[in-house]
Amino acid sequence: MAPCTVSAPAKINLHLEVLGLRSDGFHELAMVMQTIDLADTLTCVTTADGLISLQCSRDDLPTDGSNLIVRAAELLKARSGFAELGARLTLEKRIPIGAGLAGGSSNGAAALVGLNTLWGLGFSSAELEAMAAELGSDMPFCLAGGTQLCFGRGEVLEPISVAPDCLPAVLLIKHPQASVSTPWAYGRCRDLRGDFYLESEADFEQRRDALRSGPLLAALRGERPLPPLRNDLQAVVEPEVASVQEGLALLRRTPGALAVAMSGSGPSLFALFADLEQADAARQQLAPELTAAGFEAWCCRCTGSGVSLV
Numbered sequence: 001m002a003p004c005t006v007s008a009p010a011k012i013n014l015h016l017e018v019l020g021l022r023s024d025g026f027h028e029l030a031m032v033m034q035t036i037d038l039a040d041t042l043t044c045v046t047t048a049d050g051l052i053s054l055q056c057s058r059d060d061l062p063t064d065g066s067n068l069i070v071r072a073a074e075l076l077k078a079r080s081g082f083a084e085l086g087a088r089l090t091l092e093k094r095i096p097i098g099a100g101l102a103g104g105s106s107n108g109a110a111a112l113v114g115l116n117t118l119w120g121l122g123f124s125s126a127e128l129e130a131m132a133a134e135l136g137s138d139m140p141f142c143l144a145g146g147t148q149l150c151f152g153r154g155e156v157l158e159p160i161s162v163a164p165d166c167l168p169a170v171l172l173i174k175h176p177q178a179s180v181s182t183p184w185a186y187g188r189c190r191d192l193r194g195d196f197y198l199e200s201e202a203d204f205e206q207r208r209d210a211l212r213s214g215p216l217l218a219a220l221r222g223e224r225p226l227p228p229l230r231n232d233l234q235a236v237v238e239p240e241v242a243s244v245q246e247g248l249a250l251l252r253r254t255p256g257a258l259a260v261a262m263s264g265s266g267p268s269l270f271a272l273f274a275d276l277e278q279a280d281a282a283r284q285q286l287a288p289e290l291t292a293a294g295f296e297a298w299c300c301r302c303t304g305s306g307v308s309l310v
């Protein structure tokens with residue numbers, strides 16, 4: 001059978017607000033997530049030996065049962081009831097690891113889509129989304145992609161109507177030696193802010209409504225300029241990670257940058273520009289400083305869909 005190839009794009013957070021702490025230990029969030037065109041590629045080949053194996057172009061990524069690709073494949077197989085299903089999976093990694101770009105979640109979502117197709121299982125989008133939510137809070141977004149409000153743990157999606165021409169271009173930077181553990185960032189947030197969390201569903205809903213009717217969504221519809229971006233984890237991570245302080249300072253003094261923020265739990269950082277030409281010009285202008293500080297940089301487009309068969 002022909003191999004199946006899936007594109008697994010990264011996301012950035014245009015908004016990340018920590019509302020409160022839930023009884024399941026996760027944080028209640030209000031986010032705007034946006035797919036960008038920096039993507040990994042997952043290739044799936046079927047085998048009949050009942051084994052799931054993963055190879056990756058980078059040797060610093062675990063390929064055992066801790067990888068979300070393997071976990072997604074095992075869950076899909078278990079739900080299918082066909083114990084003999086096997087797959088050889090190969091990941092071409094381009095999204096930086098441990099960066100706050102949902103690379104691992106997007107890879108897991110790609111495995112769900114690729115193997116559902118390759119194994120001919122016929123699970124619906126809703127069924128795949130439910131499996132994705134079991135595996136990780138960001139994974140349902142990675143399946144659907146585009147520009148979405150994400151509530152709950154991050155898995156409750158509400159599409160946003162955007163004017164595609166008004167979506168900004170992205171200059172993304174990350175220091176290759178820096179990485180932030182997401183549980184650490186949320187744990188630190190709890191230590192620092194725990195007394196200031198909202199507690200009632202009515203308060204949560206008020207914040208969701210403020211986001212729905214606020215200036216960020218109006219800007220994405222093309223009705224006004226972009227407001228400053230909010231990421232509550234940035235206040236937690238910035239004081240602890242030198243490359244985040246340095247990178248934010250660099251991006252903030254870049255001419256033409258419409259807004260600057262950290263993505264997710266970091267440490268990747270981004271600046272938004274009116275178009276790709278301006279993002280590219282900024283990257284060239286910043287190149288000597290980025291190189292001197294050791295940052296990697298990518299210019300990306302915002303796109304309208306998540307993981308997809310190639």
Ligand code: C5P
Nearest residue numbers: 026027029136137138153154182183186
């Ligand atoms: O869902 P996921 O496995 O991606 O979450 C990783 C960790 O991030 C969780 O174990 C938790 O510590 C933290 N988290 C959280 N609240 C969320 C999402 C993640 O506290 N809404």
